[in-house]
Amino acid sequence: MMRLDKYLAERLGLTRSESRRKIAAGAVAVDGAVCRQADAKLDENAAQVTVDGRPLGGAYEKYVYLMLNKPAGVVSASRDAREVTVADLAAAAYPRRQLFPAGRLDKTSTGFVLLTDDGAFAHDILAPARHVEKTYLVRLDTPLTAAMQAGFAAGVTLADGTRLAPAAAEPAGEDPCCVRVTLRQGVYHQIKRMFGVYGAGVEALHRLAIGPVTLDPALAPGAWRPLTAAELAALRAAGGKTSR
């Protein structure tokens, strides 16, 4: 159950006071009857709400889950005083939601970022103990070697002594400098630091997949779309939760 003014504000992207003004003006009906009470409680999953006689389409979504193709030059944060953030890219469509990225990519990196306002979901996807794999396409400034592959498989020890979990580095096609990397951890600058142990530099890094969900190739850099129900269910299963 939730308050009518909150429901209307979230569904229509209004401020709470704009929402209350609409309700007070008699523009809002719940289950066929005009309701002028901003604090009236409604069942957000069952109530039929109309505004100016027009039904609000679609089911109420408690949380938002978006797949974004992050372009280079945008920072993985909710907001930033100077830089454009991944949340800024979808903010106009969700003005009342506090979207944040579930997992970060470096400013220069590109690809799949999950934007959500569901903190528990983000935790499940990111918690090291849940082992949700992230897959990246990486271009190195030198060919992939057998030593790098063996080292990644055994678990790389970074320059500062941090011992990482086993990961995978495999050739990605004909170009010996193009590598598909799979991680189950999210340590700061992890891939760059892992290859740095072998004297290799990362020229480009693109996240292809989070767990079983692959970045939609139809999404141009900077574009996003809501996850489908099947993608969300697959991610929840990968994060160890089948329902909520």
Ligand code: URA
């Ligand atoms: N590892 C990195 O070094 N950078 C990223 O953006 C993601 C993983």
